[in-house]
Amino acid sequence: MEKSFRVSLSSWISYQHINEQNILNAVSIEKDVDGFHPLNIGRLAMRGREPLFVPCTPKGCIELLHRYGINIKGKKAVVIGRSNIVGMPAALLLQREDATISIVHSRTKNPEEFIREADIIISAVGQPNMVRGNWIKPGAVIIDVGINPVEDTKSPRGYRLVGDVCYEEACKVASAITPVPGGVGPMTIAMLLSNTLISAKRIHNFQ
Numbered sequence: 001m002e003k004s005f006r007v008s009l010s011s012w013i014s015y016q017h018i019n020e021q022n023i024l025n026a027v028s029i030e031k032d033v034d035g036f037h038p039l040n041i042g043r044l045a046m047r048g049r050e051p052l053f054v055p056c057t058p059k060g061c062i063e064l065l066h067r068y069g070i071n072i073k074g075k076k077a078v079v080i081g082r083s084n085i086v087g088m089p090a091a092l093l094l095q096r097e098d099a100t101i102s103i104v105h106s107r108t109k110n111p112e113e114f115i116r117e118a119d120i121i122i123s124a125v126g127q128p129n130m131v132r133g134n135w136i137k138p139g140a141v142i143i144d145v146g147i148n149p150v151e152d153t154k155s156p157r158g159y160r161l162v163g164d165v166c167y168e169e170a171c172k173v174a175s176a177i178t179p180v181p182g183g184v185g186p187m188t189i190a191m192l193l194s195n196t197l198i199s200a201k202r203i204h205n206f207q
């Protein structure tokens with residue numbers, strides 16, 4: 001009994017250890033609606049190549065900029081955060097749109113120096129109210145990706161959601177800012193549906 005338990009325990013451990021890279025490599029690139037497969041990310045990074053799918057949250061950020069008529073070409077943009085799912089692909093997309101980008105991360109010294117220069121700010125950090133009003137260039141456009149729960153005893157859930165940007169301060173300085181909730185979050189979901197539709201149409205040779 002004990003011996004067989006040991007054997008099954010070791011196989012259980014190898015089953016439970018989900019390896020992110022193995023999973024991402026296993027997803028068929030034609031069905032990679034998250035846009036996380038290394039081939040898709042590689043194509044996103046290369047000039048003259050097109051990814052089959054653009055990651056949903058960064059795609060939603062660019063869609064918001066387009067829909068609100070915000071010019072990206074030639075603008076200074078800062079992306080705060082460099083994760084594989086948001087910050088890095090957001091920076092690649094802005095660069096593809098001919099912005100000049102800076103990427104700020106946890107090892108950046110004096111992040112506000114970079115942020116103050118930017119015409120467009122995309123923040124994907126996960127730190128409530130990190131970006132203050134006096135870090136923002138007057139007239140800048142702010143896309144706040146952060147979804148951060150903060151304790152709020154007055155809310156029925158016991159918490160409320162805030163972004164990475166101090167909204168009350170930033171809305172006085174920015175020319176446009178996305179709220180949290182009701183900003184990028186719902187766009188992510190819409191872009192996942194958009195990518196799923198693109199995938200289905202391609203698979204069925206549908207226009």
Ligand SMILES: NC(=O)C1=CN([C@@H]2O[C@H](COP(=O)(O)OP(=O)(O)OC[C@H]3O[C@@H](n4cnc5c(N)ncnc54)[C@H](OP(=O)(O)O)[C@@H]3O)[C@@H](O)[C@H]2O)C=CC1
Nearest residue numbers: 057081082083086105106124125126145146147184185188
């Ligand atoms: N609205 C939406 O649809 C989505 C929202 N989110 C939200 O966006 C936020 C970020 O998500 P995700 O990218 O997955 O998070 P990760 O934790 O994977 O990445 C956070 C990034 O922020 C950087 N960072 C951390 N602290 C600081 C700091 N003090 N100053 C500057 N940079 C810092 C990290 O730097 P380093 O690389 O050096 O560690 C890292 O690159 C979260 O709040 C998450 O919930 C995420 C996905 C979708």
Ligand SMILES: Nc1nc(=O)c2c([nH]1)NC[C@@H]1CN(c3ccc(C(=O)N[C@@H](CCC(=O)O)C(=O)O)cc3)C=[N+]21
Nearest residue numbers: 056057085147161180181182183184185186187188189
């Ligand atoms: N591989 C991966 N893919 C993701 O897509 C992913 C992830 N990891 N890690 C965590 C973040 C977070 N995220 C959210 C998406 C939408 C809302 C959303 O729609 N929020 C609503 C509010 C919802 C509420 O009130 O609870 C809003 O902002 O209006 C929130 C959070 C996706 N993420």
